[in-house]
Each structure stands twice: as structure tokens, then as C-alpha cells.
Amino acid sequence: MEKLTLKQKITENLKCNYCTDIKNASVHQLHDAVAKTVMGEIADQWQHDTQSRDEHRQACYLSAEFLMGRAIYNNLYCSGLLSEVTDILNEAGINIAEFEEIEDAALGNGGLGRLAACFLDSAATLKVPLTGYGIRYRYGLFKQYIHNGFQGEKADAWIGQGDAWSVRKDADSVTVSFGDSAVLAVPYDTPIIGYKAASIGTLRLWQAESAEGFNFTEFDKQEYEKASEDIIESEAISNVLYPNDNYQKGLRLRLKQQYFFVSASIQDLFRKYKKRYGSDMSHFAESFAIQLNDTHPTVAIPEIIRILMFNEGLTFEAAFEIASKTCSYTNHTVLSEALEKWDEKLFKSVIPVIYEIVKLINRKLITFLKSIGQNDKQINEKLIIDGGRIHMARMAIFGGRFVNGVAALHTQILKDEALKEWCEIFPERFQNKTNGITPRRWLGLCNPELGSLITEKIGDGWQADLDRLTDLKKFVDDKSTIARFIEIKNTKKKQLSDYILKTEGVFIDPGFVFDVQVKRLHEYKRQLLNAFSIMDFYFQIKEKKLPDLTPTAFIFGAKAAPAYDRAKGIIKYINCVADLMNNDPDTKDKLKVIFLTNYNVSYAEKIIPAADISEQISTAGLEASGTGNMKLMANGAVTLGTWDGANVEITEKAGWENEYIFGARVEEIAKIRPTYKPKEKIYYTNERVKRVVNTLVDGTFNDGDTGLFGNLFNSLINGASWHKPDNYFLLTDLEGYADTKLRALYDYKNREIFAKKCWMNICNCGFFSSDRTIRQYAEELWKL
Ligand code: 26W
Numbered sequence: 001m002e003k004l005t006l007k008q009k010i011t012e013n014l015k016c017n018y019c020t021d022i023k024n025a026s027v028h029q030l031h032d033a034v035a036k037t038v039m040g041e042i043a044d045q046w047q048h049d050t051q052s053r054d055e056h057r058q059a060c061y062l063s064a065e066f067l068m069g070r071a072i073y074n075n076l077y078c079s080g081l082l083s084e085v086t087d088i089l090n091e092a093g094i095n096i097a098e099f100e101e102i103e104d105a106a107l108g109n110g111g112l113g114r115l116a117a118c119f120l121d122s123a124a125t126l127k128v129p130l131t132g133y134g135i136r137y138r139y140g141l142f143k144q145y146i147h148n149g150f151q152g153e154k155a156d157a158w159i160g161q162g163d164a165w166s167v168r169k170d171a172d173s174v175t176v177s178f179g180d181s182a183v184l185a186v187p188y189d190t191p192i193i194g195y196k197a198a199s200i201g202t203l204r205l206w207q208a209e210s211a212e213g214f215n216f217t218e219f220d221k222q223e224y225e226k227a228s229e230d231i232i233e234s235e236a237i238s239n240v241l242y243p244n245d246n247y248q249k250g251l252r253l254r255l256k257q258q259y260f261f262v263s264a265s266i267q268d269l270f271r272k273y274k275k276r277y278g279s280d281m282s283h284f285a286e287s288f289a290i291q292l293n294d295t296h297p298t299v300a301i302p303e304i305i306r307i308l309m310f311n312e313g314l315t316f317e318a319a320f321e322i323a324s325k326t327c328s329y330t331n332h333t334v335l336s337e338a339l340e341k342w343d344e345k346l347f348k349s350v351i352p353v354i355y356e357i358v359k360l361i362n363r364k365l366i367t368f369l370k371s372i373g374q375n376d377k378q379i380n381e382k383l384i385i386d387g388g389r390i391h392m393a394r395m396a397i398f399g400g401r402f403v404n405g406v407a408a409l410h411t412q413i414l415k416d417e418a419l420k421e422w423c424e425i426f427p428e429r430f431q432n433k434t435n436g437i438t439p440r441r442w443l444g445l446c447n448p449e450l451g452s453l454i455t456e457k458i459g460d461g462w463q464a465d466l467d468r469l470t471d472l473k474k475f476v477d478d479k480s481t482i483a484r485f486i487e488i489k490n491t492k493k494k495q496l497s498d499y500i501l502k503t504e505g506v507f508i509d510p511g512f513v514f515d516v517q518v519k520r521l522h523e524y525k526r527q528l529l530n531a532f533s534i535m536d537f538y539f540q541i542k543e544k545k546l547p548d549l550t551p552t553a554f555i556f557g558a559k560a561a562p563a564y565d566r567a568k569g570i571i572k573y574i575n576c577v578a579d580l581m582n583n584d585p586d587t588k589d590k591l592k593v594i595f596l597t598n599y600n601v602s603y604a605e606k607i608i609p610a611a612d613i614s615e616q617i618s619t620a621g622l623e624a625s626g627t628g629n630m631k632l633m634a635n636g637a638v639t640l641g642t643w644d645g646a647n648v649e650i651t652e653k654a655g656w657e658n659e660y661i662f663g664a665r666v667e668e669i670a671k672i673r674p675t676y677k678p679k680e681k682i683y684y685t686n687e688r689v690k691r692v693v694n695t696l697v698d699g700t701f702n703d704g705d706t707g708l709f710g711n712l713f714n715s716l717i718n719g720a721s722w723h724k725p726d727n728y729f730l731l732t733d734l735e736g737y738a739d740t741k742l743r744a745l746y747d748y749k750n751r752e753i754f755a756k757k758c759w760m761n762i763c764n765c766g767f768f769s770s771d772r773t774i775r776q777y778a779e780e781l782w783k784l
Pocket of ligand 1: 109110111112113115244245246247248249294332333338339340406435623624625626627645
């Protein structure tokens with residue numbers, strides 16, 4: 001579009017909607033006008049692409065979370081309007097960065113939700129017919145603040161002054177019935193603009209509203225509370241995203257949320273289907289491939305069966321056959337506390353009809369297992385309804401077509417351990433689909449400086465064909481190219497440093513190494529191990545043992561689930577370490593520690609391009625994949641990590657010499673676990689480890705009498721009623737980790753050699769494009 005036309009359209013929008021002009025509009029009004037202009041531009045294509053998707057086999061991504069982040073820059077970038085709009089605003093004296101006031105759409109917790117967002121982007125870019133289905137939460141993931149070093153939470157009212165990127169589609173509303181009530185599900189559609197608008201996909205999010213509306217009978221009786229009771233109860237369903245990442249609590253409202261969005265989405269598919277085929281159900285399984293993003297949407301299987309049986313008159317057997325050809329399940333974790341098991345009574349009371357169908361599925365499972373000669377023990381360990389609980393993963397495997405893990409190592413663990421008994425009976429169902437990230441947001445958009453250098457060296461087009469980055473390898477020995485890369489890294493570090501100073505009030509010297517650990521806070525991700533290693537450096541500096549330590553900034557960003565006390569204790573501990581380190585005259589010129597406030601997608605876009613070292617230090621076997629590791633790789637950081645998740649494939653692609661791998665591997669951990677005695681074997685015998693661990697309890701730090709540090713100490717040294725001591729093996733890995741980190745920091749002294757390692761990471765990140773991942777889903781799972 002011509003810049004002039006674009007400006008006219010924005011002006012027109014401001015006039016019609018706000019009775020103002022570019023110079024006088026508020027940031028929100030401007031944002032809204034730009035968004036509406038883009039929406040207007042893409043409207044025809046969006047409609048066309050939506051229609052043509054409905055005429056062919058298509059895939060649906062059912063997910064309780066979509067962590068979209070900020071839409072405006074991405075949508076302008078992908079529709080090719082970013083520089084024009086930047087200019088138009090500039091001419092009016094406005095910096096496009098002011099749009100940073102607009103909230104992120106944080107309808108997700110972490111990896112699983114962000115993966116869903118990257119997948120939609122890739123599908124739209126590749127013209128893969130994929131629709132996302134989820135919940136339009138009124139409150140997304142909480143906003144974090146830090147008070148006295150402790151995390152506090154505030155509500156994230158992201159819709160605030162409007163949601164410019166969505167369209168409410170009242171005509172497609174459906175009713176979702178629970179045991180005791182019914183609610184209206186109203187869809188809001190958001191366009192997913194592929195790169196260069198190759199195609200435009202849809203994210204359809206359901207909002208819960210009262211089916212009955214305001215009750216005037218009660219109102220007439222002056223029962224004012226009762227009059228709006230149904231409204232309040234119904235709206236509660238899509239009110240808030242549960243902030244638990246990797247921890248399942250059997251809450252009634254959470255189950256209602258799951259059935260709510262799944263039932264609405266499945267009804268939507270039947271509406272589309274019937275438009276095409278009428279009441280002949282024989283083409284359903286060939287019309288749709290449904291991907292279940294973890295077990296959260298597994299009720300899709302009994303829901304399809306319910307509709308086929310009760311609305312379309314099919315037998316259970318015929319309905320099961322269709323459902324099980326349509327749905328596939330992606331597993332994102334092996335942590336047992338994250339695996340969904342619903343209390344049977346709760347399940348039955350919330351969705352009694354679905355419960356009856358689950359019983360039928362369970363009975364069919366038993367019949368099947370008997371038919372292939374399994375004994376009672378083998379049958380019992382696979383029951384969907386077992387000991388008063390409903391096992392969602394078991395239902396997803398038995399009632400679905402494929403099961404996939406999200407990195408090679410993770411899939412191997414599923415096959416050999418976590419789901420071994422299932423893999424033995426259905427080996428053909430198990431597949432690996434290593435995760436990926438969209439190179440548009442995570443390279444082109446967040447790091448235009450590096451993007452320009454890449455384009456200058458290998459030409460344009462890599463944004464939608466990331467494997468082409470291997471062409472950069474020939475520049476690894478070209479001094480001037482590597483110098484340019486270093487210059488760009490310094491620029492990104494300076495930008496981040498400025499931003500941190502502005503928002504956190506802390507100065508980070510851009511000349512320091514930027515060592516970054518950004519991800520949700522969880523014990524298995526071992527942010528505490530990172531903090532311990534910094535304390536180890538502290539003690540060594542005090543003993544004058546590290547005279548030439550490269551000055552390093554340790555940058556943390558993480559949210560802890562509000563009820564996860566240990567995770568909150570770790571945040572407080574990191575902040576204590578920061579206070580100590582940043583104020584001690586012996587260390588403050590060498591070590592800087594900062595815990596960033598409210599880490600989210602937009603913050604990630606600033607941090608990741610500035611990182612030198614990517615911390616990926618989970619206990620081996622526990623991080624299914626990781627995706628932050630891929631984003632950091634693509635922006636030229638080396639991985640300091642364990643042999644876990646996608647770190648394995650990252651190292652294999654980038655080369656051993658370009659990463660820093662340490663620690664016990666999955667097999668070693670399995671070997672030491674049964675007789676692991678960290679107190680006797682490590683803590684008592686290893687002074688270096690002991691003095692660091694002791695800082696939790698020896699008065700070095702003060703947790704404000706919360707007992708949080710004592711609890712952390714006990715969990716490491718004594719264990720608790722529900723777990724053995726140090727069940728994430730921090731003490732096992734601490735020395736190897738600290739020494740490997742020192743080696744990396746030492747290597748950084750030769751900036752050029754270090755930059756070559758970074759460069760090789762960029763060259764080899766092509767495999768981790770979510771375009772590759774989506775192509776594999778489309779071909780190998782969805783058969784599109
Ligand atoms: C029911 C509570 C709950 C909520 C979220 C349980 C489990 C989850 C997710 C499975 C947690 C999650 O986000 N897992 C992450 O998924 C990413 C995408 O595949 C992986 O890269 C991460 O390794 C994995 O932790």
C-alpha cells in the first residue's frame with residue numbers, strides 16, 4: 001500500500017472513531033486506528049482464506065493457552081507495513097515504540113502457550129490450513145511486581161481499552177451444557193497474518209456469557225443478586241487463566257473451562273461439517289485433524305462421541321472410531337504432578353454425560369486389552385478410570401490416533417519409560433515432533449540489526465526459509481563479518497541496558513557478559529542452581545581465587561505460580577544474592593545480578609537478542625524440550641546447559657565446540673537416584689558445595705521470617721514427606737556447572753573466538769524454525 005493511502009486510512013479511522021487526528025490522538029487511539037486499518041486491509045483475504053480452508057481437510061489446534069504477546073509490531077511486520085507506519089508516525093512526531101504501552105495478550109503460562117502461538121504463525125506462513133481454538137480469558141497471566149525481593153501479583157486486565165485485533169462473531173455462538181447449567185460460548189476471531197501475508201489464519205477464542213441473561217423475574221421480586229447470578233456464574237468460566245505451569249490441581253472451575261472451550265470448538269466443527277456434508281457423518285474423520293495441546297483438551301474425544309451418538313444417532317462403536325481417527329495428543333511434560341487426573345466424583349458432577357461416555361471408553365479399553373492377552377496387572381496400570389480418578393493421558397492415547405513428544409530425547413523417554421506400556425501395544429502411534437519457534441518474531445522482528453546483516457550476506461528470504469542460514473557458515477572466518485556481529489550484539493546489549501535502567505532503575509554495564517536465564521520459575525529448571533553458582537564465584541572472589549573473572553551480568557526473568565512457595569522462595573533468594581553482589585566493593589565491578597520484573601513475551605523480545613550465554617540447566621530428563629533455548633540460539637548466544645530436551649539437538653546441530661554442556665545425564669541420574677544421599681555423600685564432604693548451600697540458613701541472607709529459605713534448605717538436605725532430598729540433583733551438578741560456566745566466561749575474553757561460536761549457533765538454527773515443525777505435523781500427523 002502507498003504510504004499516502006495508508007496515512008489517509010489511519011486518519012479516516014481516527015476521525016470516524018475518535019473524532020481526532022494523528023497529532024492529537026492518544027497512544028491507544030492511534031494503536032486502535034492503525035490496527036483497524038490493517039484489519040481493513042486484510043479483511044478480504046482473511047474471508048477468502050477462511051472459506052477455502054472450510055472446503056478442504058483442515059487441522060484444529062485445541063489449546064487452553066495461546067501466549068500471543070503484542071500483536072501490533074508483528075502484524076505490521078508480517079503484512080509489510082512496519083516501516084511505512086513507523087515513518088507516518090515519525091512525521092507526526094510519534095515514536096512507534098510508544099505502542100509498548102499496549103498490553104501483551106498473555107493468555108498462556110509459558111512454553112506450551114507460546115508454542116501454540118508460534119505454530120499459528122508458521123501455519124499461516126506456510127498456507128497450512130490450521131485454526132486455533134481456545135479461551136478468551138478476561139485476565140491473562142498475572143503481572144508480577146517485586147516488593148522487598150518477594151514476588152507479588154496483580155491482575156492482568158489485558159483487554160483494557162479494547163481488543164483491536166478481534167472480531168466478535170455472535171452468529172457462531174453455541175450453548176455448552178454442564179450437569180447443572182448451560183452457558184453461551186461466544187467466539188472472538190483474531191487474524192493470524194502469515195509472513196508477507198502468504199495466508200491468513202484464525203485464532204478463535206471463546207468467551208463465556210450467560211445463556212439466560214438478566215433474570216427479570218427475580219428483579220421484579222427485588223431479588224437483585226439473584227437477578228444477575230447466572231451472568232456472574234457463567235462469566236466466571238472464562239474469567240481467568242490458571243497460573244499453574246506444570247502443576248495440576250483438580251479444581252472444578254478449571255474442568256469447566258476445559259469442557260467449555262472444547263465443547264464449543266467441537267460444535268463449531270460439526271456446524272462447518274454439516275454445511276458441507278449434511279447428516280452423513282462418514283466424512284468427518286477425513287475432514288478434520290484435531291491436535292490436543294497436552295491433555296487439557298482431551299474431553300474432545302468423548303465430546304465428539306457424544307454428538308455423534310446423541311445428535312446424529314451413531315452407535316458408540318462407530319462414534320469411537322471417528323473420534324479416534326480425528327484426535328492426536330501432544331505430551332509436553334513427564335513430571336507426574338503435571339499429569340492430569342481428575343477426581344471421578346468431581347468429573348461426574350460437572351459433566352455427567354461426558355462421564356458416561358468415558359465409562360464406555362474405559363470398558364472398550366478393558367475389552368481390547370483382554371483381547372490381546374494382557375493380564376490383570378497390565379490392564380490395571382492402563383485403566384482410564386482408576387482408583388477414583390480419571391487419567392486424561394490414558395484416554396488421549398487410547399482414544400486418539402497419534403501421540404507425540406516435543407524433542408527427540410523427550411519422545412525417547414516417553415517410549416522407554418513414561419508411556420512404555422502404551423508404546424508396547426501401540427508402537428505405531430508414537431512420533432517425535434521437535435518444537436520450533438517462529439523466525440519472524442524471534443529474529444526478524446526482535447533483532448532487525450542482525451536481520452539486516454544476514455540479508456546483506458545471504459540475501460532476503462531466510463525469514464520463511466531458515467535453513468538458508470547455513471549459507472552464513474562461509475563467513476565464520478571473515479574477520480569483518482564477525483566484527484559486525486560483535487558490534488550488533490553490543491548494540492542490543494546497550495539497548496537492553498538502557499531499557500533496564502529506565503524500567504528497573506538498575507544499571508547493567510553493556511561491557512559485561514550477559515548471562516541469561518529466562519523461563520518460568522520451577523524447581524526442575526533449577527534457577528537456584530544458577531544462584532548457587534554465583535554464590536560460589538562470590539566466595540572464590542573473597543578468597544582472591546578468581547583474579548581474572550570476566551565481568552558478568554547474571555540476568556534472571558521468571559514468574560512463579562502464586563501458590564508455589566518454594567519457587568517464590570527462590571525468587572527472594574536470587575534478590576538477596578543480587579543485593580549482596582551488587583553492593584559488595586569486592587564483587588560489584590565483576591558480578592552483577594538482576595531479577596527482572598514481569599518477564600513476558602515483549603520483555604523476551606528485548607532480552608534474547610542481547611544475550612551472550614543461554615542458561616538451560618534443567619535436571620536431565622525433565623525439560624521436555626524448551627523453546628527459549630532455540631530463540632537464544634537464533635540470536636547468537638551459546639548454550640550453557642544440561643543434556644536435556646532440545647539442548648541435545650541444538651548441540652548436535654551447532655557442534656559440541658560451540659556449546660557448554662555439563663552435568664549428569666538421564667541414565668546417570670536414573671542410576672544414582674535409588675541410593676542418592678546428598679547430605680552424606682556431597683554436603684558433608686564437599687566444602688565448596690556446603691558453604692553455598694549453607695547461605696540458605698547461616699544468616700548470610702534474611703527471608704523476612706517467612707521460613708522460605710529454611711524450607712529450601714530442608715528440601716535439599718533432608719527431603720520432605722513427599723519427596724527425597726534434592727530431588728532435582730542440584731548438589732550433584734553444582735561443581736561441574738560452576739566450572740563449566742567459568743570456562744565459558746574465560747573463553748569470552750577472546751571475544752572473536754567466542755563470537756565465532758555464537759555465529760555457528762545462528763548458522764545452524766534453521767532446524768528450530770517452527771515452519772519445519774509445522775510441516776512435519778501437517779505431513780506426518782495431520783496428513784494434510
Ligand atoms: C494442568 C497444569 C499444567 C499446565 C501446563 C500442566 C502442564 C502444563 C504444560 C505442559 C507445561 C508446559 O508449558 N510445558 C512446556 O512445554 C513446552 C512446549 O512443548 C516445552 O518446550 C517445555 O519443555 C515444557 O516444560
